[in-house]
Amino acid sequence: MNAQAVQHADHDHHDHGPAKGWMRWLTTTNHKDIGTLYLWFSLLMFFVGGTMALVIRAELFQPGLQLVQPEFFNQMTTMHALVMIFLAVMPAFVGLANWMIPLMIGAPDMALPRMNNWSFWILPFASTMLISTLFVDGGAPAGGWTMYPPLVLQTGAAFPMLIFSVHLLGISSIMGSINIIATIMNLRAPGMTYMKMPLFVWTWFITAYLLIATMPVLAGAVTMLLTDKYFGTSFFNAAGGGDPVMFQHIFWFFGHPEVYILILPAFGIVSQIIPTFARKPLFGYSSMVYATASIAFLSFIVWAHHMFTVGMPVAAEVFFMMATMLIAVPTGVKVFNWVSTMWKGAMTFETPMLFAIGFVVMFSIGGFSGLMLAIAPADFQYHDTYFVVAHFHYVLVPGAVFAIMASVYYWLPKWCGHMYDEKLGQIHFWLSAIFVNVLFFPQHFIGLAGMPRRIPDYAVQFADFNMISSIGAFGFGFSQLMFAYIVIKAVRGGKQATDQVWEGAQGLEWTLSSPPPYHSFSVQPHIK
Amino acid sequence: MKRKHIAGALVAALLSPLSAWADWGMNMPRGVTELSEEIYGLHMAAFWVCVVIGVVVFGAMFYSILKHRKSLGVKPATFHESTTVEIIWTVIPVIILVSLAIPAAQALVKMEDSSNSELTIQVTGHQWKWQYEYPEQGIKFMSVLGSKSREASALGSGIAPGSVEHYLLEVDNPVVVPVGKKVRFLFTSNDVIHSWWVPDLAVKKDAIPGFINDMWVKVEKPGTYRGQCTELCGKDHGFMPINVVAMDDAGFQAWVDEQKAAAAAAADDSNRVWTQDELMAKGETIYKSTCAACHQASGAGIPGAFPALTGSAITTGDLKGHVDIVLHGKAGTAMQAFSSQLSDADIAAVVTYERNALGNSVGDMAQPADIKAMR
Numbered sequence: 001m002n003a004q005a006v007q008h009a010d011h012d013h014h015d016h017g018p019a020k021g022w023m024r025w026l027t028t029t030n031h032k033d034i035g036t037l038y039l040w041f042s043l044l045m046f047f048v049g050g051t052m053a054l055v056i057r058a059e060l061f062q063p064g065l066q067l068v069q070p071e072f073f074n075q076m077t078t079m080h081a082l083v084m085i086f087l088a089v090m091p092a093f094v095g096l097a098n099w100m101i102p103l104m105i106g107a108p109d110m111a112l113p114r115m116n117n118w119s120f121w122i123l124p125f126a127s128t129m130l131i132s133t134l135f136v137d138g139g140a141p142a143g144g145w146t147m148y149p150p151l152v153l154q155t156g157a158a159f160p161m162l163i164f165s166v167h168l169l170g171i172s173s174i175m176g177s178i179n180i181i182a183t184i185m186n187l188r189a190p191g192m193t194y195m196k197m198p199l200f201v202w203t204w205f206i207t208a209y210l211l212i213a214t215m216p217v218l219a220g221a222v223t224m225l226l227t228d229k230y231f232g233t234s235f236f237n238a239a240g241g242g243d244p245v246m247f248q249h250i251f252w253f254f255g256h257p258e259v260y261i262l263i264l265p266a267f268g269i270v271s272q273i274i275p276t277f278a279r280k281p282l283f284g285y286s287s288m289v290y291a292t293a294s295i296a297f298l299s300f301i302v303w304a305h306h307m308f309t310v311g312m313p314v315a316a317e318v319f320f321m322m323a324t325m326l327i328a329v330p331t332g333v334k335v336f337n338w339v340s341t342m343w344k345g346a347m348t349f350e351t352p353m354l355f356a357i358g359f360v361v362m363f364s365i366g367g368f369s370g371l372m373l374a375i376a377p378a379d380f381q382y383h384d385t386y387f388v389v390a391h392f393h394y395v396l397v398p399g400a401v402f403a404i405m406a407s408v409y410y411w412l413p414k415w416c417g418h419m420y421d422e423k424l425g426q427i428h429f430w431l432s433a434i435f436v437n438v439l440f441f442p443q444h445f446i447g448l449a450g451m452p453r454r455i456p457d458y459a460v461q462f463a464d465f466n467m468i469s470s471i472g473a474f475g476f477g478f479s480q481l482m483f484a485y486i487v488i489k490a491v492r493g494g495k496q497a498t499d500q501v502w503e504g505a506q507g508l509e510w511t512l513s514s515p516p517p518y519h520s521f522s523v524q525p526h527i528k
Numbered sequence: 529m530k531r532k533h534i535a536g537a538l539v540a541a542l543l544s545p546l547s548a549w550a551d552w553g554m555n556m557p558r559g560v561t562e563l564s565e566e567i568y569g570l571h572m573a574a575f576w577v578c579v580v581i582g583v584v585v586f587g588a589m590f591y592s593i594l595k596h597r598k599s600l601g602v603k604p605a606t607f608h609e610s611t612t613v614e615i616i617w618t619v620i621p622v623i624i625l626v627s628l629a630i631p632a633a634q635a636l637v638k639m640e641d642s643s644n645s646e647l648t649i650q651v652t653g654h655q656w657k658w659q660y661e662y663p664e665q666g667i668k669f670m671s672v673l674g675s676k677s678r679e680a681s682a683l684g685s686g687i688a689p690g691s692v693e694h695y696l697l698e699v700d701n702p703v704v705v706p707v708g709k710k711v712r713f714l715f716t717s718n719d720v721i722h723s724w725w726v727p728d729l730a731v732k733k734d735a736i737p738g739f740i741n742d743m744w745v746k747v748e749k750p751g752t753y754r755g756q757c758t759e760l761c762g763k764d765h766g767f768m769p770i771n772v773v774a775m776d777d778a779g780f781q782a783w784v785d786e787q788k789a790a791a792a793a794a795a796d797d798s799n800r801v802w803t804q805d806e807l808m809a810k811g812e813t814i815y816k817s818t819c820a821a822c823h824q825a826s827g828a829g830i831p832g833a834f835p836a837l838t839g840s841a842i843t844t845g846d847l848k849g850h851v852d853i854v855l856h857g858k859a860g861t862a863m864q865a866f867s868s869q870l871s872d873a874d875i876a877a878v879v880t881y882e883r884n885a886l887g888n889s890v891g892d893m894a895q896p897a898d899i900k901a902m903r
C-alpha cells in the first residue's frame with residue numbers, strides 16, 4: 001500500500017502544471033480538475049432540472065390546465081426526477097469526492113486518474129442523450145423515473161435512449177465508485193487509519209459500495225425492459241408468463257440504497273462542518289461510522305416499503321415495515337450526535353454552518369414523515385400522494401441539496417483561494433430556507449387531504465395550498481441564481497483566503513495553501 | 529391545581545388548530561369504516577411521537593444555538609464521546625418504535641383478512657377508466673370522468689374548474705355498495721398498473737395486469753365517497769376518478785334491479801336492427817366517453833402519440849378492418865381491445881360514428897349483428 005503511494009509521489013516530482021486551453025479539461029487526469037468539471041456540470045443540470053420543476057409548479061399554480069398538455073406534464077415530472085437524481089445530485093457528490101477525498105487523506109491524486117477522466121466525460125454524452133428525448137417523436141419518457149412496466153413500454157422513440165443513458169450513467173457511477181474505493185484503501189497517508197478518516201471520507205467509502213452493489217441491478221432491470229420491448233421477452237409481461245411486480249422489486253432493490261447514495265455523503269459533509277463552526281470535535285465519531293454502516297446495511301432489506309400497495313403477503317408487509325422503522329434508530333443517532341456536537345461549543349454562523357443547521361432541522365422533518373410512511377397501514381393512505389412528494393423532497397432538497405451548498409461554501413475558499421461574499425451567502429441561505437418550506441410544507445397537507453402525486457390538474461379543494469407551494473417554488477428557484485452568482489464572483493476574485501480558512505477547521509485539507517497546488521501532497525504527510 | 533389548568537389550556541390550544549385543520553382539508557380524513565378510524569389513529573399517534581421528539585431535539589439544538597455561541601464569549605468544551613448516552617438514545621427510540629409497530633402490525637393483519645365477505649366487486653383498471661363487475665349479481669359497467677369535468681379540464685377550455693361541482697372527482701356511473709356489509713374488492717388491470725384509492729374508505733390497492741389483488745371495506749355511513757387513481761398510468765392518470773355510493777340494503781337492492789333492467793335493455797339493443805341516425809347519436813356519446821381522451825373530440829389525435837381518425841386509412845377503409853381494431857386493439861400500442869368493455873350495439877354505433885363524423889363521410893354503417901359475427 002505504502003509503496004504504491006510513494007511511487008505516486010515520485011511521479012509527481014516531474015511537477016507539470018495544467019495544460020493550456022480547453023484540452024486541459026478534455027484530457028485532464030487531475031482530481032481537482034475533474035472535481036471542478038463534475039461540480040460545474042452538476043450546477044448546470046441543477047438549473048435544467050429546476051426549470052422542469054418550475055413548469056410543473058406553474059401548471060399546478062391553479063386548478064384546470066393552463067399551460068401544458070397532460071402528456072407533456074408527465075414528461076416533465078419524469079425528466080425532472082431523472083435529471084435531478086442522476087445528473088445534478090449524484091455528480092455533485094462525486095465532484096466533491098474527487099476534490100476532497102485525496103486532500104483529506106493526504107493522497108496526491110485519485111488512484112485511477114485515467115478512469116476518473118472517463119467517468120466524468122461519459123456524463124455529457126449520457127445527459128445529451130437523455131435530454132434530447134424531449135425533441136424526438138412521442139416526446140420524452142413520461143412513465144415516471146421509476147420506469148414501471150407496462151407503462152414505460154408505451155414510451156415512443158425515447159425508450160431506447162432512456163435505457164442507454166441509464167446504462168451510461170451507471171457505468172460512470174461504477175467507475176467513479178471503484179476509483180473512490182481504490183483511493184481510500186490504497187492512498188491514505190501513513191498514520192491515517194480507517195478510524196481516523198474524516199467522516200466525509202467514511203460516508204463516501206460506504207456510498208461507493210452501495211453504488212457498486214446496486215447500479216448493476218438497475219442496469220439489469222432496464223435491460224430486461226429493453227428486451228421486453230424489442231426482442232419479444234416477457235420478463236415483466238403477465239400475458240407472456242412474466243411479472244410486472246418483479247420489476248418493482250428489482251427496481252427498488254436498487255432504488256432504496258440509491259436513496260442513501262443521495263444522502264450518506266450529505267451526512268459526511270454535515271459531520272465535517274458542524275465541528276468546525278462549533279469549535280469542538282465531532283461527538284461520537286465511531287458511533288457515526290457504525291450508524292452509517294448500519295443504515296447502508298438496512299437499505300438492502302427495506303425496498304418493498306415503496307410498494308406496500310402491490311399486494312404482498314401480510315408477513316412480508318410486517319417484515320418490511322419493521323425493518324424500515326429500524327432505520328430511524330441509526331438515523332436518530334446521527335442527529336443526536338450532531339446536536340451534541342453543537343452542545344457547549346462556541347458556535348459562529350457563517351453560511352456553511354447555516355446550511356448545515358438547516359440540513360439537520362429539515363432533514364429531520366423528512367425523517368419524521370419517513371417514519372410515518374413506514375407505518376404500513378397508514379402508508380396505504382399516504383402512498384403515491386403529495387405527502388410522499390413532500391417527504392422525499394424534504395430529504396433531498398433541504399437535505400442533500402442544502403448539504404451540497406453547505407459544502408461549496410465551506411470548501412470554495414480552499415478551491416479557488418478567495419472568500420465568497422459572506423453577506424450574499426447568508427441572504428441566499430435565508431431565502432432558500434424560507435422558500436423551500438413555503439414550497440414543500442403545504443404539500444404534506446394536500447397529500448393527507450387526498451391529492452395523488454403526478455397529476456397535472458386537481459380538485460378545487462387543493463387549490464390554496466397548491467398556489468402557496470408554487471409561489472415557494474418560484475421563490476426557491478430564482479434564489480438559486482444568487483448561488484450561481486456568488487460562486488462565480490468568488491472564483492473570479494475576492495478576499496484572499498488563508499490556508500485554514502475557518503478558525504475551527506481541522507484536517508489535512510486545511511494544511512495546504514488556498515488554492516492548493518495543482519499537485520498536492522507530492523510529499524506524504526504523516527498523521528500522528 | 530392552577531398548573532393543571534394551564535397545562536390543560538396548552539393542550540387545548542395545541543389541539544384546536546387540529547380540529548380546524550380537518551375543516552381545511554389539511555389532515556387525513558377519519559373515514560367511514562372501522563379500519564379507516566384505526567389507520568387515522570395510527571397516523572395521529574405517529575405524528576405526535578414525531579412532534580414530541582422534534583420539540584425535544586430541536587429545543588436542545590436551538591437552546592444550544594442561543595447560548596453556546598462564540599459571540600457570548602463562551603469557551604468550547606472538549607467532550608466528544610459517551611458510550612452511556614449513545615446506548616440511551618439507541619434504546620429509547622427502539623422502545624418507541626416497537627410500541628408503534630405492534631398496533632400497526634395488528635391493523636395490517638385485519639386489513640388483509642378479506643374472508644367472510646358478503647359481496648364481491650371486481651374492479652378492472654383501464655387507460656383511463658374503471659370497470660366494475662358484480663359477478664354474483666351479473667352486473668358490469670364502465671365508470672369514466674364526468675363530462676363536465678372533462679370539458680372544463682381541457683387545456684385552455686375557459687371553463688372555471690370551480691364552476692363544476694366535484695371537479696375531477698365526479699364520474700358517470702358510481703360503484704354502489706351496501707352499508708354495514710363486508711364488501712370484498714378484487715383488483716386487476718387490462719393494460720398498465722393503476723391504483724384504486726378512496727381516502728374515506730382507507731383502501732388503496734394496485735390494479736395490476738395478470739394479477740388479482742383484494743381488499744375489503746365495511747362502510748358504516750351512507751354517502752358518496754370520492755377518490756382517484758393513484759398510480760401513474762399515462763396521459764389521463766389525473767382524470768380517472770372513483771365514486772363509491774354507500775346505500776342501505778333496500779336502496780342497494782333497488783339499484784341492483786335497475787342495473788339488471790338496463791342490462792336487459794342493452795341486450796335487446798344488440799339484437800335489433802338500428803337506423804343510421806340512431807347509430808350516429810349513440811356513437812357520439814360512446815366516442816366522447818371512450819375514444820376522445822386519446823383521439824381527441826375532433827378526431828385529430830395527438831401527433832406522435834395518438835393517431836388521427838379523421839381521414840385515416842382505418843376509419844375510411846374496409847369496415848371489417850375498422851371493427852377488428854376496435855374489438856381486438858392493436859398490440860404494442862395504447863389502442864386496447866374493447867370487446868369486453870363495449871356491447872355489440874356500442875361498437876356498431878361508435879364505428880358508424882367514426883366513419884361518418886369527425887370529418888369522415890364513408891357512408892356505410894355497422895349493425896350489432898355484424899359485430900356479433902366478428903367476435
Ligand SMILES: [Cu+2]
Nearest residue numbers: 722757761765
Ligand atoms: Cu390509472
